[in-house]
Amino acid sequence: MTTPEVQFVPGLAGVVAAKSSISDIDGQKGILKYRGYAIQELAEKSTFEESAYLIMNGELPTKQQLGKFDSDLKRNRNVDPRLLDIIKAFPKSGHPMSALQAAVAAMGMLYPRKIDDDATNDAAGLRLIAQTATIIAAFDRLRKGKEVVPPRDDLSHAANFLYMINGEVPSETAAMVFDVCLVLHIEHSQNASTFTAMVTGSTTADPYSTMASAIGSLSGPLHGGANERVLAMLNEIGSPDKAKAAIECKIEKKELIMGMGHREYKTMDPRATILKGLNETVFQKLGRSPLFDIALEAEKVVIDRLGARGIWPNVDFYSGIVYDKLGIEVDLFTPVFAIPRMAGWVAHWREQIADNRIFRPSQIFVGSGDRKYTPIEKRG
Amino acid sequence: MTTPEVQFVPGLAGVVAAKSSISDIDGQKGILKYRGYAIQELAEKSTFEESAYLIMNGELPTKQQLGKFDSDLKRNRNVDPRLLDIIKAFPKSGHPMSALQAAVAAMGMLYPRKIDDDATNDAAGLRLIAQTATIIAAFDRLRKGKEVVPPRDDLSHAANFLYMINGEVPSETAAMVFDVCLVLHIEHSQNASTFTAMVTGSTTADPYSTMASAIGSLSGPLHGGANERVLAMLNEIGSPDKAKAAIECKIEKKELIMGMGHREYKTMDPRATILKGLNETVFQKLGRSPLFDIALEAEKVVIDRLGARGIWPNVDFYSGIVYDKLGIEVDLFTPVFAIPRMAGWVAHWREQIADNRIFRPSQIFVGSGDRKYTPIEKRG
16 A cells, blocks of 8 residues: 655645645636636726635625725724834835835744734734835835835725825726735645744744745745746747747757746636736736736647647636736836735635644655764765 | 554554664663763763764864854854844743744745755754754843843853853852753754654754754653653652652653653663762752752662553653753653754754655544535524
8 A cells, every 4th residue: 555654745745734725726727716616706896905805714794794894904004103113214226025024023033923812823824914015015115215105094905005105096997907916825725834824833943933934935936936937938038929939949859948837727727817818907008018918829839739639728828917017016016916915825824823834844865864974074 | 454544543642653773772771872882871961962973963063163063053153133033022921942943934935945955954954953042041131131142152052051041150069960951961862843844854854954953853741741740749748758749640640740751761761870870969069959868769669569550750840850950840851851852863964854745644534524515504
């Protein structure tokens, strides 16, 4: 009988790390559901606030529950002045993803580090979700030598973020489109950053340390960092007529094509389909992005050449083009991913600690057998 | 046939997450080896610098290699003035473990974030190992309203840390004892923080983000945070004659006894044995700690009552008493764990990215089946 002890599966692909009731993916059919609701329906009919509530609580909120959740989030948007001082000390040239990780870790110095009661954990979850957006916007303003724009409590989470980075209330289209982006990025089962939140959370670390760890994983180019790289790739290709040759060249060289392929999906990532449609919506109002036409060409080549092998566009492929059109800086794309994903991380962290066992996997040792220490004079 | 897909093992206990040549544990016999060398021999004959070199490079260094490694570490001890400014902005009441996580994350804003060449990765590894000690000491001095003590390059890593926190060159005994503590804590295979470094590292995140994630996991009370809690427990017990009843009461109530039991060891953790002996060495020079006698009594009860079930003292049980005697504050115990462990994390990170696949495990979905979205007016 094959036992897990003797099997090594790189990246733990297919290895069960949790029982979870938060989201479900059917990668063959390209289906993603949050708590049983199809992502398409939530993208169309829900808001970030409502879907975040759903992910964290398991049910869609009543009007009253949503009102309370929304006002709790708004009340938590302002960061502690001491946190703002820390952010002010960050070097302006730093990557905002490192700034976010450092700032969230620093929150652990300001709030209770215990995790043994629901009220403290509820408060921490709200604070983390609310303030991720504020931290990112504050750092972005400061590095540009501009004044920090304090959050407004008459704006949605999506509109408020765009307001805090630009200093102007966004158009209805921009706010709506960005809200859909937030909904799409809340949750995606056992991805590397969520898994990191579970592993760190399993040590009963405080929520700030735990989420700072998750942010570290999201920053990686093979994970959340990919959306930033997609835009660099599209810009490098330069024009739609050059896309075919450029992508084919990458395929020949077996280079990674950013935004293409996903461990879970063997067909089009449903979020990519929605984002592709969203781009059309944005363009009707704000003008077409030339990058979108490059992306469409690149997609054709990839599906044609690699689709049969299960390589299709993923969520990162079309998100950057939307963000770019909304006036979000390229190096903010990955931090922006963290804004909604924080709700998913918090949900998994709570699920983990509710029935906890510390993660400590095993290894196959492939190194030296017994060796005797030799004094340094006798080495060489 | 049982396949890993359908098995769920909480905490991934016994599930292979890596092939590794760094360290090896025989938990039945209580054996720990770094690269084939027994921990007892390294504790007795080696130094932190030599053992860290061994862990990272696979071989004990020649005299020349050790000299270079040692001077490289010394050269890297000073933190960037901008990092010091960030640390100065941290609230004095913050936990130093959160300070360390935030500061290491902030290093990602100061140094190259790429991980695609060995020279950059070597430099990052040295910098992280050297500066972890400096960051902790700087924060500790600042929170006490004292001047930061710059590192000295005529002291060993162990002696220099004690010098930076106390402002005085430590006695030979203190430096030697602390050096042994560092050797013992360098590496321990797939523990939660090392596993976190591997998971975050597998996203090809930069080394600073990666190590900040690992620090998040080490901070947890079920992991590195345990040593701090052991001391609290011993202090709470108060005197050796009360130890038996106090521990028996905890056993009755099925409470966790901090510093006791380990997933890997079913007998005495060899590091605990060495630390127990080290305490005797310290006491001969610096006077006996009453906490040690409480610990000895507590150990007797635990081994007597739970030893047959595999619950024995682990590394955390005796380390805190040594640190306390060396004048290290209780809330620095876990940060102090990170000083040597950084070398282990760096070794596993390099091993991971040398043959990388991103970690993305699977899950068993136990939530709702298909649900249709109901407009908010119709909920309740």
